[in-house]
Amino acid sequence: MNAGWLAGDVALITGGGSGIGAAVARRFVQEGARVVVLDRDPDRLAAVVAACGDPARAHAVAGDVRSSEDLHRAVGEAVTRFGRLDTLVANAGIWDYQRQLTRLTVAELDAGFDEIFAINVKGYLLAAEAAWRELVRTTGSIVMTLSNASFYVNGGGPLYTASKHACLGLMRELAYELAPKVRVNGVACGGMRTDLRGPESLALGGRSLAASFDRMPAGRRPPIPLDGSSVDPADFTGPYVLLASRAQSGAITGQAIQADGGIGVRGFATAAGGDHL
Template sequence: MTGWLDGYSALVTGGGSGIGRAVAERFVTEGASVTVLGRDLTRLTEVVKSSPAPSRMHAVEADVRSSEQLHQAVAETVERFGKLDTLVANAGIWDYQRQLTRLSAEELEATYDELFSINLKGYFLAAEAAWRELVKTRGSIVMTLSNASFYVNGGGPVYTASKHACLGLMRELAYELAPKVRVNGVACGGMNTDLRGPEALSMKDRSLADSFAKKPADAAPPPIPLYDSSTDPRDFTAPYVMLASREQSGPITGEAIRVDGGIGVRGFARAAGGDHL
């Protein structure tokens, strides 16, 4: 490994599984001390115990929808590690591509409130809780975006709208917090993670990882140019390391690195999504 983050201190929301856990573990390997934040303390504790450097990891049980809990997480990070250099805003849920025409009015309202409060409000509140400490260190925020931040059908309308909004938030904060704090994003494609769905659609216990496990060996490849590329979250972490490192990305802010297998260059799989109507 490069040691690009030697001496850094980071806070990763949604750090108990998936890309959040992979980023936290990679940061530790690169020399950082990391607080992992999530709603399942048992899972977070397992992440810390399995770390190559448990003394440089700290678990905080918190909900990204709570400003008070996020402020406490920042305070604990600074108390334990002396400072905060990087916030990775990452916690999120997916809508499993539930289309507008397959949502009742009640489901739409409840799904919107739940998904936006986690995927977007959670990023807002995390940034508000962290920016003062990041100014002190001339640190950075790295947001987990998505191919759905740029293109349609990476989710349903609620998820796509939330990720488009996260892209706009990243760009706005890059302007507002400059020159002291850099703000960038990593727009990930599909990966094998324990990404859950909204409680409003009875998908709290549904995991994206299940679809990878059930996929038959002779199934058609996904319609992306690098269809045989890895779906392991650990292989998506390098851009986070680069963007967190002042030495490697000091002049970069307001940018989103797309790590999605080249989906943006393939064109659309079909002309219209409403042929079933």
């Protein structure tokens, strides 16, 4: 039996094929858990299972978080293969590349809203619906990937910021509704160098946040107090382990840990400008 804060636990991670989801999968296995990783990109899944280091402790499910059927299948496979489900990490998401309201047509607004909310918000709700019965059985927990955009402006445009504020509300509501059996918390990550994509409906599906990071000159980075510490998603996984661990956070529910380099201490401290209005 592995030692670790999550020894014996089983977790389902949505959007675990890349970025913070993949980093959480690797870290959870290091902490003694077994993981089921769901992603819509099947090519990435094999790599994540291999990176977890022990094929007996990681299982891949190809699926889309907009499909309740896919999510129920993932929960079913967790139970069939590993016998239980202790933690749901609701994580799959897309970004709007900070597209401002005044730079969206009505058609783009309509389609972009539907796509972003279907993945970022409904995807979390459908995952919670698929998982809650098994989580009640194990007195387990849900950990949602939130964002600095769950609290502050200018971490996205109106579509992304509204979606991540909605996830904060969803986390708090479910913490109330699923108590006392299931704890529900969030990790509000700040900027990480990941492959985060945009909506297909805004022709941003091919963009990658990592490429934007790499193009950004050092002097143009947003003024974040801990800037320079890390943008590696692996360095953001600790709060997920803490919140998933019954022993370490059994009394914590309805809370978001802000792992954002201190953005909230001073904000982004820039005005929008509005020169184009």
